[in-house]
Amino acid sequence: MSFSIRYYLPKTFLLRSFLIIFIPVLWMFVASGTIFLQRHWKYVAKSLCENIAQNVRFLCKLEEQKVLDWCLVQKMGQEFFHIKLEKAPQFDIKFFHQNQKDSQSVFLYEALKNLFPLGVRIDRTHSVISAWIKTDKNFYVFYTPTQRLGYRTLRLCGIWASISSTLFLIIAIVMMRQQIRPLRRLSEWFRHITPDHIPELPRIEGAREIRRIGVGLRRMVQHLQYEFEQRHQFLLDLSHDLRTPLARIKLQCQFLPPSKDVTALQEDIDHMISMVHQYLEFTIDKESNEEIVNFQDILFALKQKNLYLPSPEIQWNLGKKFSYKIKGNSADLQRCVQNLLDNAVKYACNHIDVCLFPQESKIILCIQDDGPGIPQSIKTKIFNPFFKGDKSRTAKTIGSTGLGLAIAERIVKKHKGELCVLFTDCIEKNPALSGAHIHMILPLNF
Incomplete structure (x- = not known):
């Protein structure tokens, strides 16, 4: 299975634009943060820790060399260096062995260890750092605020970077929405x-x-509207110009003496009239009113209409005790099913099976015949306008216009359904006929 990044991209232009901006901002934030932590922050933190160690060493020397009184040394440490220095009792050497956890404590431990090699121990809380040190003469403990190690600077830097990035993204989204x-x-x-x-x-x-783009779309739509109006008017004129002489010729044929030639001529005229009507019906697609109809009633009406066909025999299995209510136009649905029946009648030898049954939230109408069938290679093409198949599947009577199935498919799609050709049995208990299997699938209206 090949990997393609386009399946994971957002679907809308706004989200894709946001992603284009968000990725560089995130990269800059991570890169700048990494550079700050690895270089600037470490350098500053080490300098601050060395400064604290030097201050502690200076205060300890003042006390050990008796330069100032101990109280004055403590006061100087608090006022000038923010260091509270106290003398501590003697500790065991094991007390100074510890593992430093955070990097700031490590920096301070290293700075103090260089100046007080006899022993150093550091304990840190959220607000205060406590450090025990050993000199040649005494043990000391001092306390200093954690903020002196740059904690506040680091936090403010992170807050500023987050706020500035968020504001930048908000401004970018607002600008993108204006453009989109x-x-x-x-x-x-x-x-x-x-x-x-x-x-x-x-x-x-x-x-x-x-x-x-807007100006180009407007011109294109105006041109298409003009072309559609011209085509519509041409079809109206064509239907008027063709139907009138055809009707006149058909009327004149009725006064001719009966013969095989006259009968063939009348069949050709009827076929031409049917072609004109079907072509107009396919081209001029008008809006139809929708209502809740019982699809079973439509089939019962078609059953009565096709009851007296001499051949082939139509077997109706319309089901019982189920509500086949759908939302649609009764006249369009009746025309659709009639086109499917006409197609089956043309190619069937002796039998046609019409079966209606429910399946979950849909109803399925299966029309089978025992004709030559539909080859697998053309089953997706038979719904194309003017497609008539090959010579192995030829109608027994008048030639087909090639529009019946195309009109039926358009009606089914208008009703949010599906029209397809299957090569399997529609119901297991009914044996399948050897010819074409057309399935008409429509959604139920609950």
Whole structure:
């Protein structure tokens, strides 16, 4: 399985832009923090620890050499160096053996150890550092605030970096939203465009490139609207110009003496009229009113309509004790099923099986025939307009227009369903016929 980063990228332009900004900011934050910790902070921390050690050593020498009184030494340490120095009782040498945990304590331990090699011990709390040291004459303990080791500076640096990065990202998001807003308006406008209605284009704002895109889209939609209107008018004129002479020829054929040639001519005229009607029906797709209909009632009506077909025999299995209610247009659904039946009638030899059954939240209508069947290689092409298959599957009577299944698929998709060709049994208890298996799947309305 190949790895592709595009599957893990955000789907919207705003989130992708945010990711483009967030990654460099995060990298800069980590890189600057690493440089600060590895170089600047360590250098400053070591200098502060060495300064504290020098101050302690200076105070101890003042007391041991009796330069100042002990009370004055303690007072000087607190006022000038923020160090509280006290004499401690004698400790065992094991008391000075310890493992330093944090880096600041390590720096202070190393600085004191260089000046007081006889023994050093450090204990640290959140606010105070306690250190025991041993000189040639005495044992001392001193206390100093933890902030002297740069703790506050480090915390303020982290807080400042976090706040500045957050503010930068917020400003970047606000600016990106301002730039993306015109694209969203264009997207919403484009989404509401239909062949019968083109909403008014919103005011084009934003960068120069976005304004050019908006102007180009407006020109393209206006051109498509003009082409659609021209095609619609052409089809109306064509239907009027063709149906009138065809109807006149059909009427005149009825007055001719009966013969095989006259019968063939009448069949050709009926076929041409059917072609005109189906082509207009396929091209002019009008909006239809939707309501809650019982799909079973539609099939019962079609059963009565096709009851007296001389051949082939149609076996209806419409199910019982179930509510087959769906949301849609009854006339469109009846036309869709009739087109599927007409296709099966054309190619069936003796039998057609129409089966309706529920499956979870859907209903499935399976229409089978015992004709030559549909090859696996063309099962995805039979719903294309004007596709008629190969010579092995040829209608017994009049030639097909190649639009019946295309119209049926359009109606099914309009009802949020699916029309497909299967090569398996639709219901296990019913034996499958040898010909085509067309499945019409529609969602139920609960």
